[in-house]
Structures are given as structure tokens and as C-alpha cells.
Amino acid sequence: MKKINLIPILFTLLAGNVWSGDPYNYAELWKSYPEQTKRAYIDGFTDGVSETFFAAAGSWIGYDKLKDPVPEKVKKVRDRVFLRYTKDQIPAVMTDLYKDPANAFILFQDMLLIARDKIEGKKIEESINEARKHAMDNHKMNEEEDKK
Numbered sequence: 001m002k003k004i005n006l007i008p009i010l011f012t013l014l015a016g017n018v019w020s021g022d023p024y025n026y027a028e029l030w031k032s033y034p035e036q037t038k039r040a041y042i043d044g045f046t047d048g049v050s051e052t053f054f055a056a057a058g059s060w061i062g063y064d065k066l067k068d069p070v071p072e073k074v075k076k077v078r079d080r081v082f083l084r085y086t087k088d089q090i091p092a093v094m095t096d097l098y099k100d101p102a103n104a105f106i107l108f109q110d111m112l113l114i115a116r117d118k119i120e121g122k123k124i125e126e127s128i129n130e131a132r133k134h135a136m137d138n139h140k141m142n143e144e145e146d147k148k
Contacts, residue, residue: 027098
């Protein structure tokens, strides 16, 4: 199995827009990743969401409430954050969504959930617009922090 050094990738993600006044171009970074790295990101996202969901839900409502029938509040959160069955399709859909220059600055985690929703046949226009706004808000916040 080929090993990947994730240190440069993590550094790139964490560095964000330190060297530039422009918003960080996630589309360019995503396009530069080999398929194995894209899948590793999605696997890491999935693992992190799962661990966080079960830790939080278990402490807030108790593990016995996570069993069937699932309470509506728990189901809403779970449906919002879990990828379910589409993990293998997500990299291609993210790549396709990043082809639109207006989507270039959308953060990976936002684009991943939008890609999942698109695969599931949901309308994504509102989510795309919110993610674009979130990207610009994030950029402005980073600029303000850099000035301090």
C-alpha cells in the first residue's frame, strides 16, 4: 500500500490565507489532490462526525435513546451530518461543484455536505448560496484576526 505524507496537506489546510489577502481557493486545492487523498479527507470527516455525534448525543440524551425508535431531534441532527451510503460518489460530485468559479472558496466541509445532498436529489441552491456567504464571512474573520 502506498503511504501518503499528510503533513504537507494538513499544513496547507491550516495555513489558509496566511500569505495572501485573497480568500482561500479550496477548488484549486481539491483539484490538486489525488483520489486517494480526497477519499482520506472524506473518511476523516466521516470518522470525526460519527465520533462527535455519538459522544455528544450519548452524553446529552443517553445512549439508550439512540436506539430505535430514534427521537425526532436526534434524527434531524443525524440526517444533517452523516453521509450515509454515498461516500464513494462524493469526491466526483465535489469536483464537479468546484468547477463553478463562484464555488471556489467554499470550505471542504460545506461542499462535502452539499455534494451529499445533491446525490440524494435534494435542492442545493440555497445551501450553495449559504456556503458562499460562509466562505466570505470566514475570510473576513480571518483577515480581522490577522490584523490583531
